[in-house]
Amino acid sequence: MVRLPIAFAAFACLCIWHVEGIVVPSSAPSNAAAVDPSLVSVSIEFFAFPGYTQLRGTSNCLANLASVRGAQPAVRIGGTTQDRATYDPNLQTPVNYTVASPADAPTALTYGPSFFTLASQLEGEVTLGLNRQLNNQANTLAAGSRAKQSMGNLYAIELGNEPDLYSSSSPIAAGNGWSQSADISSESKWFTAMAPTLGNIFQGAVYLSWNTRTLVSSIGSGALNAIKTISRHSYPQSACGGASTNLPSLMSHSGIVSYVSQYAAEASTAHGAGKRFFLGETNSATCGGGGISPTFGAGLWIIDYVLQSALVGVERLYFHHGTIGNCAYCWWGQDAVYSPYYGAVFVSEFLGADGAKLAMLDNGTSATAVYAVYSSSNAPLRLLVLNSNYFDGTGTRTSTSVTFTGLSTTNGTKQTKRLTAPSALSRVDQGASVTIGGDGSFGSDCSREGTERMEPVVVNGNALTVSVQASEAVIVYLQ
Numbered sequence: 241m242v243r244l245p246i247a248f249a250a251f252a253c254l255c256i257w258h259v260e261g262i263v264v265p266s267s268a269p270s271n272a273a274a275v276d277p278s279l280v281s282v283s284i285e286f287f288a289f290p291g292y293t294q295l296r297g298t299s300n301c302l303a304n305l306a307s308v309r310g311a312q313p314a315v316r317i318g319g320t321t322q323d324r325a326t327y328d329p330n331l332q333t334p335v336n337y338t339v340a341s342p343a344d345a346p347t348a349l350t351y352g353p354s355f356f357t358l359a360s361q362l363e364g365e366v367t368l369g370l371n372r373q374l375n376n377q378a379n380t381l382a383a384g385s386r387a388k389q390s391m392g393n394l395y396a397i398e399l400g401n402e403p404d405l406y407s408s409s410s411p412i413a414a415g416n417g418w419s420q421s422a423d424i425s426s427e428s429k430w431f432t433a434m435a436p437t438l439g440n441i442f443q444g445a446v447y448l449s450w451n452t453r454t455l456v457s458s459i460g461s462g463a464l465n466a467i468k469t470i471s472r473h474s475y476p477q478s479a480c481g482g483a484s485t486n487l488p489s490l491m492s493h494s495g496i497v498s499y500v501s502q503y504a505a506e507a508s509t510a511h512g513a514g515k516r517f518f519l520g521e522t523n524s525a526t527c528g529g530g531g532i533s534p535t536f537g538a539g540l541w542i543i544d545y546v547l548q549s550a551l552v553g554v555e556r557l558y559f560h561h562g563t564i565g566n567c568a569y570c571w572w573g574q575d576a577v578y579s580p581y582y583g584a585v586f587v588s589e590f591l592g593a594d595g596a597k598l599a600m601l602d603n604g605t606s607a608t609a610v611y612a613v614y615s616s617s618n619a620p621l622r623l624l625v626l627n628s629n630y631f632d633g634t635g636t637r638t639s640t641s642v643t644f645t646g647l648s649t650t651n652g653t654k655q656t657k658r659l660t661a662p663s664a665l666s667r668v669d670q671g672a673s674v675t676i677g678g679d680g681s682f683g684s685d686c687s688r689e690g691t692e693r694m695e696p697v698v699v700n701g702n703a704l705t706v707s708v709q710a711s712e713a714v715i716v717y718l719q
């Protein structure tokens with residue numbers, strides 16, 4: 241796609257232009273964040289995991305991310321139903337449950353040894369979520385032992401999901417009430433009881449709303465030693481109980497900067513204790529997504545949210561996938577790939593296989609996000625400009641042009657690649673055309689389709705200018 245010269249486009253559509261001068265640091269700034277190769281990872285709801293292994297989209301969508309980053313996405317298997325699951329060493333199928341409707345999650349289920357065989361076939365590191373809420377430690381230990389035996393890719397084990405939501409009538413509370421301090425004491429007992437068999441392999445906290453710093457600072461050295469990683473769950477919006485959602489606010493760059501900043505202290509405390517810090521389950525909006533989760537705007541949110549999270553010390557984000565066929569924020573499903581996945585791929589293309597350090601080049605207060613990614617030898621590789629202004633498909637689509645200065649190239653051309661769609665509301669599952677590089681998309685099995693094309697941009701006097709429409713993003717390739 242050849243774009244019109246700015247002056248002509250501006251004249252033609254009377255758009256609003258903001259030209260900003262941003263100096264590209266010639267080497268990674270001291271505050272640049274290290275980028276984990278599996279920064280963009282995936283969480284799959286426990287009961288639904290065997291079903292996901294049957295979808296062609298699962299292997300292809302994960303493989304696309306892996307080929308762009310040169311490393312497999314990690315997978316966490318867990319969620320609400322891990323705390324409803326009981327291991328049955330004699331079960332011949334991976335899972336067994338009954339639901340009234342295929343859209344429902346089961347209230348109870350059993351799973352067998354072949355569940356772990358399926359998990360062992362995932363290419364990336366696997367974090368396995370086991371049950372604590374039902375207070376059957378022997379059963380969970382039997383499951384963990386079998387997992388350890390079966391899974392060469394086993395990375396970490398969770399004991400319980402979102403214990404903030406357990407009640408005093410949960411079996412684990414044993415009639416003694418439930419609170420964060422009760423949970424920390426419970427996590428401590430379970431970790432220290434199982435570590436001699438399973439190793440120092442636990443993913444601690446797994447909190448939705450409680451602060452993980454409290455756990456790290458008070459669980460005690462014995463249990464802390466058994467913890468490998470700290471998980472915090474994060475959903476910026478909720479549609480639960482009829483709560484309303486808001487796409488412009490989800491996408492907003494300054495809103496994302498502000499929202500993600502809450503995790504900086506938790507990441508720092510975890511790192512101070514020698515633990516890795518992950519958003520171990522995350523996505524846009526809970527309880528059905530409130531209409532905003534399957535949109536292109538949610539795909540743009542993923543890009544900015546992933547990069548901001550990395551900057552505050554989150555080493556991986558595990559984007560959750562729930563019930564197949566009833567999952568508004570999912571990246572793929574039965575014979576379908578959804579708009580948010582395009583954001584996951586685009587941010588992965590920006591980071592690339594060689595991206596080692598990330599810097600933000602804007603001040604976090606405007607609608608325009610600007611990032612630079614650097615190689616392990618501190619050379620600038622690529623720039624990303626994301627215009628988070630909300631375009632709903634009506635009226636004039638505004639555009640922002642960003643001028644970069646201080647490039648090592650004096651004169652010539654650089655290549656750029658654009659992620660776009662008709663509007664922030666565009667849904668691939670409703671036939672909208674979301675594209676990477678003008679023509680790149682994904683087939684129903686998540687195989688790549690079309691040809692991604694670059695748009696050249698002129699470098700003049702060590703500077704270049706890119707133009708990005710509202711609700712659109714562009715990568716600039718500096719090398």
Ligand SMILES: *[C@@H]1O[C@H](CO)[C@@H](O)[C@H](O)[C@H]1NC(C)=O
Nearest residue numbers: 328331332336337338339350
């Ligand atoms: C599967 O679960 C159902 C209840 O949902 C139960 O009736 C049945 O016996 C279970 N089958 C096996 C093989 O455990």
Ligand SMILES: *[C@@H]1O[C@H](CO)[C@@H](O)[C@H](O)[C@H]1NC(C)=O
Nearest residue numbers: 260261602603604605606608
């Ligand atoms: C942040 O950047 C925007 C866009 O370049 C600019 O308009 C604004 O004045 C800056 N704010 C601060 C506090 O520097």
Ligand SMILES: *[C@@H]1O[C@H](CO)[C@@H](O)[C@H](O)[C@H]1NC(C)=O
Nearest residue numbers: 650651652699700701702703
């Ligand atoms: C590069 O661009 C600058 C600014 O337009 C110009 O003055 C200079 O002559 C150009 N140099 C080359 C080698 O083309």
